[in-house]
Amino acid sequence: MPTVTIDGRRVTVREGAYVLEAARLAGARIPALCHHEAVEPIGACRLCVVDIWKPGWDADSFRLVASCLYPVEEGLVVHTATPRVMETRRVALDLLLARCPETPLVRDLAREYGIEETTYRKRENPDDCILCGLCTRICDKVGPAAISTQSRGVLREVAPPFFEAPPDCIGCGACAEVCPTGHIKVTEDGFTRTIWGKTFEMLRCPSCGRAYLTRAQAEWMAGRGMPVEPLCDSCKRRRTAEVAASLGRPR
Ligand code: SF4
Ligand code: FES
Structure with a gap:
């Protein structure tokens, strides 16, 4: 079973798990609106992004990936709340808020990331569908x-x-x-x-x-x-x- 490091904490997860599962095991709080254990991930909402580093990469070479879709492997290092991770989530939430400006789940999550109102044009006649699939x-x-x-x-x-x-x-x-x-x-x-x-x-x-x-x-x-x-x-x-x-x- 692979051992990975999430925000400095080492966790061992089952073979075949995705980074999101490992991160949650390590206690990280990652928004994941299009994720559900019952179905395969598709990476639709992009809210679960994290920074990863793999053994063999340059020391400062991190990559932004959707944690719900990225399989764990031995030695993987994951940062779940770097400035660019948080900024990427903010942009995704800003866009989502333009699509669903009245949806409580979206509003609450956006507020957690410091967004009260979308900076984009709101959709006319919005409903609560976030197209998570x-x-x-x-x-x-x-x-x-x-x-x-x-x-x-x-x-x-x-x-x-x-x-x-x-x-x-x-x-x-x-x-x-x-x-x-x-x-x-x-x-x-x-x-x-x-x-x-x-x-x-x-x-x-x-x-x-x-x-x-x-x-x-x-x-x-x-x-x-x-x-x-x-x-x-x-x-x-x-x-x-x-x-x-x-x-x-x-x-
Ligand atoms: S109706 Fe929209 S928000 Fe609800 S599950 Fe389907 S795609 Fe997701
Ligand atoms: S949970 Fe939506 S992209 Fe990962």
Whole structure:
């Protein structure tokens, strides 16, 4: 397992880890808005930049990289808060604030970096989408790839095909779950779930009666030979705890 130095602190991380993971292990605070453990990184937001140095490089030869994408290797030296790292993050946040001037997550982070208002022209009719791509990546990974990015440049946005209720969506809600800004809206009334303008029938947990899975998702999973959970998460946990307790009980 490689050992790396993060801000002067040596940490050993698992093989195949990225610098962001190592830095967090070392206690560094790095903003990473397009990162999620469940999907592969794409380096979209550029907020996680750090300075790195590798054995063999000139002593003063550091390079700026996106830590979420850069694999750790033995002897790597990482600085997570040099002046140019902080300035690069400030520029990225300034631009993001122009895109999403009212989004609390963006505003709070920008404020941490000393930015109250963007120095760029604010987007007209802004919404909360920071184009991190987490929703499309998770949908590709665990679902039917029902959503994608549409248009280009400042008009780019995440949407279903032709901006209509997505025919392939199974209503699993994974996209809303990973969205860091709450841009994707999901509503539930106990019987149905509505997302991306499409309404799904919910299946109920046979133990507690809670709506926990859309019928469309259950059918999609069954069609691929995937096991469909017969219970909701909390009943599953309770059953597991009951089994564990009964096994541990002295006879
Ligand atoms: S909708 Fe949410 S998850 Fe998807 S790109 Fe926008 S901010 Fe990211
Ligand atoms: S978290 Fe690394 S580029 Fe966004």
